[in-house]
Amino acid sequence: MQAQDLLEILPELLLLISACFILLATPFLKEAQTNDEDVFYTPRGASVAFQIAQLTLLILFVWFGSRITELPQTIMNGLYSIDPFSNLLKCISSIAVWATLTYSKHYLIDRDLFRTDYIALVLLALLGQFVMISGANMLTLYLGLELLALSTYTLTAMRPNYARGIEAGMKYFILGALSSGFLLYGMSMIYGATGSLELIDILRVTHPDAVMRLVFAFGIVFLLAGLAFKLGVAPFHMWVPDVYDGAPTAVTLIIGGAPKIAAFALTFKLLVTGLQSLSTDWQPILIFLGICSLTIGNLTAIAQTNLKRMLAYSTIAHMGFMFFGFLSVFDDNAYSAALFYVVTYVITTLGSFGLLMVLSSKGFECETIADLKGLNRRSPLLAFVMMLLMFSLAGIPPTVGFIAKLSVLESLVDAGYVGLAVFAVIASLIGAFYYLRVVKTMYFEEPIATELIEGKGFAKIILTMNASIILLAGIFPEFLTTICLNAMRSSLQG
Amino acid sequence: MILSLAIWLPIGFGIILLASGSDTSKSYVRWFALFGALLSFLITLPLISDFDRSNAGMQFVEKFPWFARYGLNYSLGVDGISLWLVVLTAFTTVMVILAGWEVIQDRVAQYMASFLILSGIMIGVFCALDGILFYVFFEATLIPMYIIIGIWGGKNRIYAAFKFFLYTLMGSLLTLIAILYLYNQTDSFNILDWQQVRLTFKEQIFIFFAFLIAFAVKVPMWPVHTWLPDAHVEAPTGGSMVLAAIMLKLGAYGFLRLSLPIAPDASLWVSPFMIALSLIAVIYIGLVALVQLDMKKLVAYSSIAHMGFVTLGFFIFNPMGIEGGIVQMISHGLISSAMFFCIGVLYDRMHTRQIADYGGVVNVMPRFAVFAVFFAMANCGLPATSGFVGEFMVILGAVDYDFVIGLLAATALILGAAYSLWMTKRVFFGKIVNNHVMHLKDINAREYLILGVLALLTIGMGVYPKPFTDVIHPAAIQLLKHVAISKI
Numbered sequence: 001m002q003a004q005d006l007l008e009i010l011p012e013l014l015l016l017i018s019a020c021f022i023l024l025a026t027p028f029l030k031e032a033q034t035n036d037e038d039v040f041y042t043p044r045g046a047s048v049a050f051q052i053a054q055l056t057l058l059i060l061f062v063w064f065g066s067r068i069t070e071l072p073q074t075i076m077n078g079l080y081s082i083d084p085f086s087n088l089l090k091c092i093s094s095i096a097v098w099a100t101l102t103y104s105k106h107y108l109i110d111r112d113l114f115r116t117d118y119i120a121l122v123l124l125a126l127l128g129q130f131v132m133i134s135g136a137n138m139l140t141l142y143l144g145l146e147l148l149a150l151s152t153y154t155l156t157a158m159r160p161n162y163a164r165g166i167e168a169g170m171k172y173f174i175l176g177a178l179s180s181g182f183l184l185y186g187m188s189m190i191y192g193a194t195g196s197l198e199l200i201d202i203l204r205v206t207h208p209d210a211v212m213r214l215v216f217a218f219g220i221v222f223l224l225a226g227l228a229f230k231l232g233v234a235p236f237h238m239w240v241p242d243v244y245d246g247a248p249t250a251v252t253l254i255i256g257g258a259p260k261i262a263a264f265a266l267t268f269k270l271l272v273t274g275l276q277s278l279s280t281d282w283q284p285i286l287i288f289l290g291i292c293s294l295t296i297g298n299l300t301a302i303a304q305t306n307l308k309r310m311l312a313y314s315t316i317a318h319m320g321f322m323f324f325g326f327l328s329v330f331d332d333n334a335y336s337a338a339l340f341y342v343v344t345y346v347i348t349t350l351g352s353f354g355l356l357m358v359l360s361s362k363g364f365e366c367e368t369i370a371d372l373k374g375l376n377r378r379s380p381l382l383a384f385v386m387m388l389l390m391f392s393l394a395g396i397p398p399t400v401g402f403i404a405k406l407s408v409l410e411s412l413v414d415a416g417y418v419g420l421a422v423f424a425v426i427a428s429l430i431g432a433f434y435y436l437r438v439v440k441t442m443y444f445e446e447p448i449a450t451e452l453i454e455g456k457g458f459a460k461i462i463l464t465m466n467a468s469i470i471l472l473a474g475i476f477p478e479f480l481t482t483i484c485l486n487a488m489r490s491s492l493q494g
Numbered sequence: 495m496i497l498s499l500a501i502w503l504p505i506g507f508g509i510i511l512l513a514s515g516s517d518t519s520k521s522y523v524r525w526f527a528l529f530g531a532l533l534s535f536l537i538t539l540p541l542i543s544d545f546d547r548s549n550a551g552m553q554f555v556e557k558f559p560w561f562a563r564y565g566l567n568y569s570l571g572v573d574g575i576s577l578w579l580v581v582l583t584a585f586t587t588v589m590v591i592l593a594g595w596e597v598i599q600d601r602v603a604q605y606m607a608s609f610l611i612l613s614g615i616m617i618g619v620f621c622a623l624d625g626i627l628f629y630v631f632f633e634a635t636l637i638p639m640y641i642i643i644g645i646w647g648g649k650n651r652i653y654a655a656f657k658f659f660l661y662t663l664m665g666s667l668l669t670l671i672a673i674l675y676l677y678n679q680t681d682s683f684n685i686l687d688w689q690q691v692r693l694t695f696k697e698q699i700f701i702f703f704a705f706l707i708a709f710a711v712k713v714p715m716w717p718v719h720t721w722l723p724d725a726h727v728e729a730p731t732g733g734s735m736v737l738a739a740i741m742l743k744l745g746a747y748g749f750l751r752l753s754l755p756i757a758p759d760a761s762l763w764v765s766p767f768m769i770a771l772s773l774i775a776v777i778y779i780g781l782v783a784l785v786q787l788d789m790k791k792l793v794a795y796s797s798i799a800h801m802g803f804v805t806l807g808f809f810i811f812n813p814m815g816i817e818g819g820i821v822q823m824i825s826h827g828l829i830s831s832a833m834f835f836c837i838g839v840l841y842d843r844m845h846t847r848q849i850a851d852y853g854g855v856v857n858v859m860p861r862f863a864v865f866a867v868f869f870a871m872a873n874c875g876l877p878a879t880s881g882f883v884g885e886f887m888v889i890l891g892a893v894d895y896d897f898v899i900g901l902l903a904a905t906a907l908i909l910g911a912a913y914s915l916w917m918t919k920r921v922f923f924g925k926i927v928n929n930h931v932m933h934l935k936d937i938n939a940r941e942y943l944i945l946g947v948l949a950l951l952t953i954g955m956g957v958y959p960k961p962f963t964d965v966i967h968p969a970a971i972q973l974l975k976h977v978a979i980s981k982i
Binding site: 376380384391396397398402403406409410413414418421422425426428429432433436439440443444476477478481482485 | 512560561562563564601604626629630633634636637640641644645651652655656659660663664667668670671674675677678
């Protein structure tokens with residue numbers, strides 16, 4: 001390792017430093033009547049921490065955003081790679097976490113969660129995602145994954161005196177640990193077969209007709225099981241609805257938003273960068289997982305009355321759909337379609353959970369579909385925002401969700417999977433039903449409460465911008481897709 | 495630029511209304527919406543005057559790169575097939591805004607905006623020359639219509655809105671796969687390129703059926719028509735007018751623009767099947783219409799029967815049939831919207847659509863009865879009304895194709911007369927049995943205006959259809975020439 005390498009990972013260091021600084025420094029900002037038992041709980045300290053975190057995230061956003069076209073390079077003796085692909089994903093993750101915190105500020109204050117340790121954990125989770133996105137070695141990837149996972153386990157169970165959250169955190173922890181075990185076991189098999197942990201080396205020594213075929217196959221199965229757990233893909237999806245539902249909405253967004261990008265990066269790195277030559281082994285498994293997810297996710301979502309659970313099942317379906325982008329062989333168009341799908345999915349998810357938080361207030365948790373009744377009368381703007389989000393998730397033009405589905409379907413047809421494309425389309429039709437029900441509830445039913453939704457002006461502005469992006473990127477998709485394609489090309493060349 | 499303006503002007507007005515309108519300034523909202531609709535309609539008039547009637551190709555073409563990675567273009571154009579549909583759409587929107595003037599008191603701005611936006615989107619479908627652009631507009635029509643039915647509809651509106659949305663979405667999703675497949679074969683999303691590409695018979699069959707599901711649901715053809723009566727019965731008057739006048743035409747238009755030219759061999763091979771379905775729609779649905787107790791349902795079923803004529807005309811592959819089909823589309827747009835408006839007039843006053851609740855309306859609403867009887871006559875194809883021209887041409891074409899088919903199609907005239915006139919008799923004539931009918935007020939100036947304009951156009955088109963057929967003829971001939979050349 002050289003001193004220059006430290007310069008390259010400056011943003012990661014900045015993130016780490018601000019997380020530590022928040023933890024260490026803010027307890028000293030004591031207030032007249034603080035709760036002595038809990039050093040982290042100081043309202044003024046939390047506001048300062050919040051501002052520091054937001055500023056850091058904006059700096060990171062600009063930093064990575066301005067480096068999207070940088071030349072690829074591998075640093076830290078091949079452990080860490082920095083290329084347009086990683087810069088793009090980190091840029092989006094940063095702004096996603098920024099938006100998450102913006103939406104959740106009032107929500108957190110109302111639920112005694114607006115604490116310095118909460119904010120520090122959010123930043124650490126982001127650091128874990130960065131490491132996953134940039135890791136060029138299986139151990140680095142695993143390290144990043146665990147940093148992300150441990151932070152989110154804690155966040156899930158963090159709300160004081162909230163049994164559902166603690167239960168969800170417990171489930172998440174046990175299943176997450178199990179899946180990490182799977183993943184690590186798979187990695188060890190691959191390591192045993194290739195003698196290397198570095199993805200580049202693994203790519204070099206794997207051949208479809210290698211002697212160690214069986215070991216590879218086992219390794220791939222375990223890797224995929226672990227990945228499927230992390231992504232929440234059926235049949236490894238059991239934790240998703242419980243955790244999404246049990247966690248406070250702000251935490252749900254932290255789990256369901258930005259980390260999906262990192263999970264995509266992890267999948268891409270392991271399967272494409274590392275094990276590309278064995279694609280005939282892992283592609284059938286992806287098809288199976290994708291079909292399961294689309295079926296189970298969409299069908300179960302119909303039966304949900306809880307909006308958070310419904311969105312959880314919708315996540316399962318969307319992740320399955322994303323897998324379909326991996327089915328062509330070394331095609332940058334197809335992979336960038338999957339990348340674009342994930343990016344737009346994250347932007348849409350941010351909006352939908354953000355809206356739930358804006359609608360929640362002290363003592364009122366907006367989480368069932370019925371809570372949205374007559375939203376159009378109470379706030380036409382927010383109802384319109386939610387309608388755009390739902391139509392985007394359903395993939396109806398002119399929202400960006402349509403372009404995302406179109407790209408993935410195009411790659412499927414291109415790879416010769418016309419039957420699978422038809423299946424995906426039918427599953428989307430089933431999906432449209434429950435998204436539509438949300439729109440119905442907002443527009444066609446009479447409101448239960450008559451008071452208007454006031455306050456939270458800034459979050460509302462960002463929410464409106466979020467929805468505008470979904471509409472504008474749907475009408476003018478060129479910009480975002482070109483970035484995704486270029487990032488993917490440079491990554492595949494490297 | 496005219497086409498772009500025709501699409502985006504109403505959408506722009508709609509967005510302004512959504513953003514600024516509220517229920518506290520209803521009259522401002524109404525006048526603004528009317529202004530927007532009128533302006534959007536006037537914009538389309540130069541299309542008629544500047545249209546080159548000797549040219550069978552695309553005119554007023556606009557083309558800009560939109561999404562270069564997939565070679566998507568924002569490309570628009572009209573030919574003889576689509577020209578009148580564009581004008582009809584803009585015109586119907588003006589009528590619809592007027593029709594909702596007094597009835598809609600709740601969320602006026604959203605109501606008016608939905609129709610303006612819907613109008614722009616539907617014009618987009620008729621103008622799009624890029625496959626994805628077509629698909630985007632085609633799908634996007636669902637959103638405003640879903641909201642129109644769901645918010646301002648009748649008792650069972652939510653069920654109807656869902657049925658409408660899911661039915662039509664189911665149809666169009668498979669179209670997407672066909673579009674992607676064609677892109678895969680041609681590396682282009684241009685519909686005109688697709689029309690030239692060579693395809694094997696098997697591919698053509700696949701593409702034809704993928705399109706068929708979408709368009710058949712939209713038209714709607716028997717047996718996928720069941721969403722239409724529900725949607726019509728529950729939709730507000732304006733919604734029914736747009737649905738019958740324009741939205742059904744989107745499917746029929748799709749046959750002409752995509753199915754026939756892209757998969758000609760498959761179309762010819764499937765045509766006996768399509769003719770059979772059309773005849774079932776004409777005869778069987780005509781019989782179903784006869785027994786309806788609800789006026790709106792009756793007119794909805796009559797719409798299905800009339801659209802059966804349109805598809806029949808398309809699939810007999812002769813100039814008379816295709817031109818007759820297109821003329822029938824335009825004429826049905828005028829007559830059905832007038833019929834739905836008439837029912838709306840009665841419903842606003844009596845709040846019932848049951849035929850049995852009426853009787854003797856002519857005694858209290860003589861002026862209205864004149865119009866209503868006139869449109870009922872036009873609906874069953876009375877000569878000198880526009881309804882006659884289209885049906886007559888299609889029947890001529892059908893006789894030319896096969897006498898028995900022509901004969902069967904002609905029975906529709908009898909059935910049409912039966913259900914239209916029988917309903918008229920039960921509603922308007924006879925003694926007044928229901929006390930509420932005694933207190934009905936005759937139509938006011940606004941209603942008079944709407945019905946009068948529609949009646950004038952219906953007669954005008956019936957007496958002198960030349961301006962329409964002149965435009966349609968070259969395009970129809972070219973389409974037939976294209977279809978006659980095998981693509982295998």
